[in-house]
Amino acid sequence: MTVDQADKHEANREGIKLVKSQNAASQQSISTLASGTETKQPSQASQPATAYPERRKAPRTWETPPEPVPAPHFDDYRPIVGDAEINELRFLARPLKGKTLKMVNSTAVGGGVAEMLNRLVPMLAELEVTTHWDVITGGNDFFEVTKAFHNALHGTEYQLNRAAQEIFLAYNEQNRQRMQFQEDVVVIHDPQPAGLIRSKKDSPGRWVWRCHIDLSNPNPQVWGFLRPFIDQFDAAIFSSQSFARQLPIPQYLFYPCIDPLSEKNKELDDSYVQQICDEFGIDRSRPIITQVSRFDRLKDPVGVVQAYKLARKYVDCQLVLAGGGASDDPEGALVLKEVKEVVGNDPDVIILDLPPWCALQINALQRASTIVIQKSIKEGFGLTVTEALWKGKPTIAGAVGGIPNQVIHKLTGALVHSVEGCAYQIRYLLTHPEFAAQLGRNGREHVKENFLMTTNVRRWLLLLRILMGERTV
Amino acid sequence: MTTTTENTIGTQTALRHQAVKPFYFNTSAHLLRITTFKANTLAELLDCLRACPEDAIFQHTFRTLQEHHFIREGFSNDFAHWALAACNQPGLAEQLASVDVREFTSLSDLRERFIEIVASHLKRHHADASKIAEETFYFCAADIVVLPTDTVAASMQEFVKGLREASVHSIHHHFIEARLRIKLMSNDFSQWLHEDVGLTETARALNRIDIYTATLEDVRRQIIRVVERSLT
Numbered sequence: 092m093t094v095d096q097a098d099k100h101e102a103n104r105e106g107i108k109l110v111k112s113q114n115a116a117s118q119q120s121i122s123t124l125a126s127g128t129e130t131k132q133p134s135q136a137s138q139p140a141t142a143y144p145e146r147r148k149a150p151r152t153w154e155t156p157p158e159p160v161p162a163p164h165f166d167d168y169r170p171i172v173g174d175a176e177i178n179e180l181r182f183l184a185r186p187l188k189g190k191t192l193k194m195v196n197s198t199a200v201g202g203g204v205a206e207m208l209n210r211l212v213p214m215l216a217e218l219e220v221t222t223h224w225d226v227i228t229g230g231n232d233f234f235e236v237t238k239a240f241h242n243a244l245h246g247t248e249y250q251l252n253r254a255a256q257e258i259f260l261a262y263n264e265q266n267r268q269r270m271q272f273q274e275d276v277v278v279i280h281d282p283q284p285a286g287l288i289r290s291k292k293d294s295p296g297r298w299v300w301r302c303h304i305d306l307s308n309p310n311p312q313v314w315g316f317l318r319p320f321i322d323q324f325d326a327a328i329f330s331s332q333s334f335a336r337q338l339p340i341p342q343y344l345f346y347p348c349i350d351p352l353s354e355k356n357k358e359l360d361d362s363y364v365q366q367i368c369d370e371f372g373i374d375r376s377r378p379i380i381t382q383v384s385r386f387d388r389l390k391d392p393v394g395v396v397q398a399y400k401l402a403r404k405y406v407d408c409q410l411v412l413a414g415g416g417a418s419d420d421p422e423g424a425l426v427l428k429e430v431k432e433v434v435g436n437d438p439d440v441i442i443l444d445l446p447p448w449c450a451l452q453i454n455a456l457q458r459a460s461t462i463v464i465q466k467s468i469k470e471g472f473g474l475t476v477t478e479a480l481w482k483g484k485p486t487i488a489g490a491v492g493g494i495p496n497q498v499i500h501k502l503t504g505a506l507v508h509s510v511e512g513c514a515y516q517i518r519y520l521l522t523h524p525e526f527a528a529q530l531g532r533n534g535r536e537h538v539k540e541n542f543l544m545t546t547n548v549r550r551w552l553l554l555l556r557i558l559m560g561e562r563t564v
Numbered sequence: 565m566t567t568t569t570e571n572t573i574g575t576q577t578a579l580r581h582q583a584v585k586p587f588y589f590n591t592s593a594h595l596l597r598i599t600t601f602k603a604n605t606l607a608e609l610l611d612c613l614r615a616c617p618e619d620a621i622f623q624h625t626f627r628t629l630q631e632h633h634f635i636r637e638g639f640s641n642d643f644a645h646w647a648l649a650a651c652n653q654p655g656l657a658e659q660l661a662s663v664d665v666r667e668f669t670s671l672s673d674l675r676e677r678f679i680e681i682v683a684s685h686l687k688r689h690h691a692d693a694s695k696i697a698e699e700t701f702y703f704c705a706a707d708i709v710v711l712p713t714d715t716v717a718a719s720m721q722e723f724v725k726g727l728r729e730a731s732v733h734s735i736h737h738h739f740i741e742a743r744l745r746i747k748l749m750s751n752d753f754s755q756w757l758h759e760d761v762g763l764t765e766t767a768r769a770l771n772r773i774d775i776y777t778a779t780l781e782d783v784r785r786q787i788i789r790v791v792e793r794s795l796t
Contacts, residue, residue, distance in 0.1 A: 175731035179591055182711045332702035335598045344596040344704060495699060500649060502635055536634035553595040557707050 157448060162210060163352040165217040171351050172545050180545065183552040184218035190555065193223045193272065193296075195287060196280035197237065203347070203474070204280050204303055207547070210350050214548050220555065225270055227284045233262040237283040240317070243310035244282065251312040260286060272296065276558055285320040297558045300324040301345070305334045305471060305492065325558065330472050331493040343554060346496060347472045348547040349481060349538070354450035356481055359458055367455035371411075371441055378408040378521050381460040383453055383478075386414045386426040386444070389469045391489070393426075394510045396433045396440065398466065401514035403439075406521045413443040413456050457482050462520050462527070466513050467491055477542045480504065480534035485527035487516045497542065503534040582719050584760040587753075589715040589726050591734035592741065594627060594706040601703035606651060607693040609643070610682045612703055618671040619705040625665050625674060626744070627706055630736040633780035640776050641665075642701075643678055650697040656685045665740070666775065669747045710737070720761065720795055727788050732780040739783065740775060753787065757794075766794040 169177045194212065196204050208224055215222045229237075236255045243249035263286025270287070272294040279287055280301045291298050300321055306314070306329070314336075321327065321338065328345045329335040335342050349356050368375050380399060384390035392412055399410040412430065415423075427444065434440045445452060457463060463479035463486045470492030477497055479486045486504040488494045498504035505516040520527040540546070601616045603609040613621075624642035640661040648657035659681045668674040686693045715730065717723035727735075738752035746755060754767035769790045775783055 173731070175729060175734070178713065179593070179711065179731055179733065182591075182713060183593055183709070329598065332598050332602075332704060333700065335702075337600055342598040344598050490699070499632075499645075502632075533635055537632075540631065540634070549593060550595060553593050553707070553709055556709055557595060 157354075157451075160354060162213050163350075165214055167352055168545050172539065172543065176545060180549055180552065181218065183549065183556070184220060187552065187555055187559075188219045189221070190276075190559070191221045191223065191274040192551075192555065193225060193274040193277045194280065195225045195227060195270075195278065195284050197227050197229075197234075197283040199224075199226045207348070208280075210353075210544055211547065211551065214544070215551065218548070218552070220552070223274060227262070227266040227287075228269075229262040229266075229283075232258050233283075240282055240313050241304060243313040244304055244306060244317075246308040246310065249310050249313060251310075251316060256316060263287060264289075276555055279324075282317055285317055288320050288323045291323060297325040298323070299326045299328060299554070299558070301328045302334070303330060303347075303471075305331070306336050307333050309336075326554070328554075331496055334493075343550075345547065345550050346493070346542050347474055347477070348542050348544050349474060349477050350544045351481065355454050356478055357454070359451075359455055363451075364455045364458050367452050368459050371443060371456075373409060373411060373441060373456075373459065375459060378406070378461040379411060379459055380408050380462050380464060380517060381411040381413060381456055382464040382466065383413045383457060383475050384465065384467075386423040386430065388422075388426055389467060390414075391466045391468050392430045393433050394468075394513065395464055395466050396430060397510045398464075398513035398517060399440070400437075401511065402517035402521075405518050408461070408517070408521060409439045409441065411441045411443065411456060411460070413445060413453060415445050415447055415449075454478075454482075457484065460484055462487060462517060464513065464517075465489065465494065466507065466510075467494065470494055473497065476504075477538055480531075481538040481542075483531040483535045485520045485530045486534060487513055487520070497537065498534075499537070502530070503537045504530055583717070583723075583756070585756075586716050586718040587723055587726070587756045587760070589713045589717070589730050589734055590710055590737060591713055591731055592708050592710045592737040593733070594623075594630075594708050596623070597705045597707055599703045599705050603701040603703075604697055605694050606647075606653070606656075606682060606686060606697075609646075609701060610679065610686065612701075613643075613675060613679050613682060616703045617705055618675065619707075620703045621671050621675045621678070622744070623704050623706045625663070626741055629665070629740060629775065630733065630780070633732050633736065635779065643682075646697070646699070646701045650699040650701070651692075651695065652698075653685075653692065656682070656692075659685070664776070666743065666749070666771075669743050669749060671744065720791065724788055724791055724795075727784060727791070730784075732784070735780055735784050735787075739770075739787070757791075763794050766790060 166177065192215065194208055196208065198205050212222045212224050236258045239249055239255065240259070243251070263284065266284065267287050267290050270290070272287075272290045273296075275296045276299060277294065277296050278299045278301050279285060281303055285300065288298060322340065324340055326341045326343060327335075327338055328343045330345065330347050332344060351357065365375065373379060382390070382392065382395045384392065386392060392414070395412065396410065399408070402408065427442070430442065434442065443456075457479055460479075463484045465473055465476045465479070465486065465488040467473065467489040468491065470489065472493035473488065476486055476488050476494055480497060480503065486498060487507055488498045488504060490506040490508055495506060498506050500506040505520070507513045507516055520530075599616060599620055601612040601620065603612050628640070628642050641663065644657045644660035647653045647660055660678065663674070663677055663681070665674065668677070713730070713734065715726045717726045740751070742752040743749060746752070748755070750767070750771060754770045757763040757770070758767035770787055773783055773786045773790070778786065
């Protein structure tokens with residue numbers, strides 16, 4: 092939160108007091124409507140809301156990114172996943188001692204791929220699998236083309252022209268001339284460096300294409316242009332079954348993962364969680380429903396507010412919308428405005444536009460939540476869902492993208508397809524806390540088994556062994 | 565499975581808590597491969613069941629149990645789950661869920677059983693064949709690497725210790741997957757207890773543990789309880 096935003100937040104405090112009295116009136120009218128339709132009204136919803144905690148000015152320490160935290164060591168994961176899992180990974184790595192791996196992507200900082208590689212590369216090194224990480228270089232024209240390719244592969248309209256193809260090929264060739272590929276396995280991340288495959292014929296290793304994007308409905312021109320490169324790899328990796336294409340090479344499934352020791356996911360003292368709730372004026376004595384997402388239409392924050400409003404007719408709760416992107420993205424600002432319009436003057440809706448380095452605060456908000464929502468309309472894998480499940484939170488999520496891989500309806504969470512469905516699940520989980528707790532426990536185990544950094548390491552080690560000729564059974 | 569001589573030798577061996585041969589704890593690691601088979605209707609599911617590779621049948625049955633080892637209900641195999649969640653066919657789902665992988669020592673027999681159930685359902689309910697499911701069923705397969713571990717049990721005490729320390733993957737490998745390897749309606753633990761320790765009744769008792777109504781951690785606890793009971 093910037094100084095300006097914090098000041099605005101502070102200035103809103105007077106407004107919040109005003110809103111309280113208006114809300115009391117609106118609650119009265121909801122109550123009347125409900126009784127008019129003979130709908131059962133739980134007693135807590137008709138009770139006057141408890142005193143709203145004051146929303147404090149955000150501490151100035153949040154105005155700048157915190158110092159980077161040193162990467163954890165492999166054995167630091169032992170208390171989380173257990174001795175047996177860590178020992179198995181060491182067994183798996185043993186025959187790979189001295190083997191080399193190269194990762195190539197298009198950025199060293201920012202973005203999910205770089206974040207993942209920043210953790211994965213040191214962990215593989217600790218297991219004595221030497222891993223080199225190279226980043227391709229290019230001018231603005233190259234990254235404009237690859238950004239357009241990225242969007243087109245997600246299905247956006249795009250006219251591929253000769254100039255774009257030449258820019259793509261020229262920068263790939265420039266990088267290819269600069270780089271060496273002597274490793275046992277070379278992994279190319281995403282389409283930007285796909286042209287490096289031309290070096291395969293002079294390289295001793297096996298080549299893998301790691302695709303982090305959803306290729307289920309790609310722009311045919313762009314996919315047609317990239318496809319001849321992809322077919323030359325020895326294997327491809329996708330993040331979901333539904334993202335894959337029909338290819339003549341083996342395609343493996345590597346789910347994205349979270350790091351349980353990162354700022355976003357590590358265990359927190361309850362006193363810190365309380366402190367963050369106090370900062371934002373969140374009342375922990377009442378149910379808290381949270382969605383953590385950019386202010387983006389595809390995350391449907393307006394739908395979340397509508398679902399909350401429907402649910403509030405029956406159950407008492409607060410809604411926290413914690414996101415970012417509104418200050419540096421014109422569309423984000425527009426979406427935030429729409430959200431505020433739908434919220435009106437309800438003081439139980441807390442909207443937080445947080446800067447990207449607020450990982451600890453997001454962690455605390457998720458931990459403080461009674462239910463976490465991710466009501467996306469379109470989604471990649473949905474790592475915010477993974478984060479919520481890991482924290483044992485009953486999670487309600489849209490059945491899109493990679494979310495159904497994580498949320499198995501009624502077993503590890505609740506899948507929804509509409510505002511009404513989301514509202515119903517909020518009501519159901521708030522009124523069936525034992526069932527909600529069971530979903531939370533199952534969800535955490537599901538993440539532990541499939542979506543943690545250690546599982547990702549396991550998959551890479553297995554892939555290396557399989558590519559190097561390990562006989563599988 | 566047993567003779568009087570075996571039992572006598574077995575009891576004596578058990579009392580000494582030494583095995584004729586040690587038990588080597590292994591584990592298996594699986595990498596998911598996405599196949600080219602996918603189904604959007606029950607008719608397509610049937611076609612895929614007939615044509616998909618055997619390791620896909622393994623993935624969606626034996627491996628389902630492992631991937632969701634922490635769930636006690638509702639996840640006996642992926643076909644049953646899809647029939648219910650995506651096709652809204654509770655009757656078919658119940659039939660598919662009733663298939664117990666422990667009754668099969670070959671994947672081709674297991675495949676035939678699923679084909680039989682789906683084909684029979686579609687014969688009785690023609691209209692269900694072409695209804696579009698809410699989600700696509702993607703057939704995946706598993707590439708498996710078997711790994712030795714450092715744990716070796718030469719005595720019953722060491723065996724119990726090994727059971728406590730093994731990963732759930734190792735328990736699954738020895739207790740559930742094993743029948744495909746040894747081609748017997750049994751498991752590695754029971755085979756060892758019967759052949760190398762002589763505890764035939766204990767071996768039989770392990771085979772009666774219900775893997776479908778328990779988590780793999782529950783199964784581990786039950787195995788340990790049965791084995792410990794044989795030592796008292």
